[in-house]
Amino acid sequence: MSYQQKATSYWKKNIQYLIILLSIWFLVSFGAGILFKEELDTIRIGGFKLGFWFAQQGAIYVFVILIFVYVKLMNRLDKKYGFDAKDES
Incomplete structure (x- = not known):
């Protein structure tokens, strides 16, 4: 596989990861x-309605978790295509 083919496959997979992770974030932040x-407000966490909690806190927590997931996925993808940082010294 040539360098250009590897780079193209790498970016296609990267865009796929981004679409999936941003869709999850959208569903959590906008959806929840x-x-x-209204449906989530029937459940309470720590005295607060779950819909309120997602709007104020949950979406931020999910976003931070998605950042760590993205880092892990990209490290794995870098190694798969040979674009990981190698110690050249």
């Missing part, structure tokens, strides 16, 4: 915080 708020 706005669209499904």
